[in-house]
Amino acid sequence: MNDLLPSVWELKEADRDFPLRDFAPEGAPLEIEIGCGNGRFLAANAAKRPDVRFIGVERMIDRLRKCSRKARQGALHNLLFVRVEAGRFVRELLPDACCQALYLFFPDPWPKRRHHKNRFFRQPMCDTLARILTPGGRFFLSTDHEDYYLEIYRWLSADPRFEEIPPLVRPEDEQTDFERLFLAKGDPIHDCAFRLRGPDAH
Numbered sequence: 608m609n610d611l612l613p614s615v616w617e618l619k620e621a622d623r624d625f626p627l628r629d630f631a632p633e634g635a636p637l638e639i640e641i642g643c644g645n646g647r648f649l650a651a652n653a654a655k656r657p658d659v660r661f662i663g664v665e666r667m668i669d670r671l672r673k674c675s676r677k678a679r680q681g682a683l684h685n686l687l688f689v690r691v692e693a694g695r696f697v698r699e700l701l702p703d704a705c706c707q708a709l710y711l712f713f714p715d716p717w718p719k720r721r722h723h724k725n726r727f728f729r730q731p732m733c734d735t736l737a738r739i740l741t742p743g744g745r746f747f748l749s750t751d752h753e754d755y756y757l758e759i760y761r762w763l764s765a766d767p768r769f770e771e772i773p774p775l776v777r778p779e780d781e782q783t784d785f786e787r788l789f790l791a792k793g794d795p796i797h798d799c800a801f802r803l804r805g806p807d808a809h
């Protein structure tokens with residue numbers, strides 16, 4: 608792992624460990640955004656909630672440059688970006704019960720059926736979510752792609768480990784760049800959210 612840019616760590620394929628606790632000590636609240644793009648949502652949240660650690664996962668270097676700039680300009684020491692393949696990050700590099708919220712906004716939809724294997728969220732992701740979220744931890748999804756939305760919604764709503772909760776309503780300063788593009792075009796946006804039930808849930 609190396610420091611690619613200020614506030615950006617890069618994980619190489621050979622890296623087998625992610626030093627999460629160097630950034631987010633055990634017990635500190637942690638929230639993670641997958642495919643965070645230019646980091647608009649995270650930068651706004653990190654400024655408003657300094658007691659929470661935020662991690663943005665992104666692979667595109669141009670977007671990470673913008674993320675790094677936002678963290679630097681806002682002196683946001685509770686905000687870290689990681690350059691890594693997001694599926695591997697959540698499946699293999701995050702410890703159990705480590706995060707209070709996972710955000711997935713406008714993931715690449717890979718609309719052709721033969722490309723669905725490239726989607727970040729496939730059914731086994733329900734198991735990964737149940738593993739990495741703390742009890743009561745929340746998952747938030749927004750997408751313009753109805754089929755992808757319905758697929759994820761059906762999996763999570765049929766899974767007794769999760770319960771549906773109201774979706775996130777983001778003020779303007781927390782809207783992502785893709786969200787603003789779709790809103791400007793008047794395209795429908797599909798949102799849902801789920802909470803991981805605690806051990807005493809029935």
Ligand SMILES: C[S@@+](CC[C@H](N)C(=O)[O-])C[C@H]1O[C@@H](n2cnc3c(N)ncnc32)[C@H](O)[C@@H]1O
Nearest residue numbers: 642643644665666667692693712713783784785
């Ligand atoms: C459609 S864009 C949405 C960006 C941002 N969430 C937004 O709403 O503005 C999808 C983002 O996810 C990133 N991404 C897609 N697949 C990824 C993967 N497997 N690992 C890391 N980042 C990924 C892309 O580079 C891109 O920035």
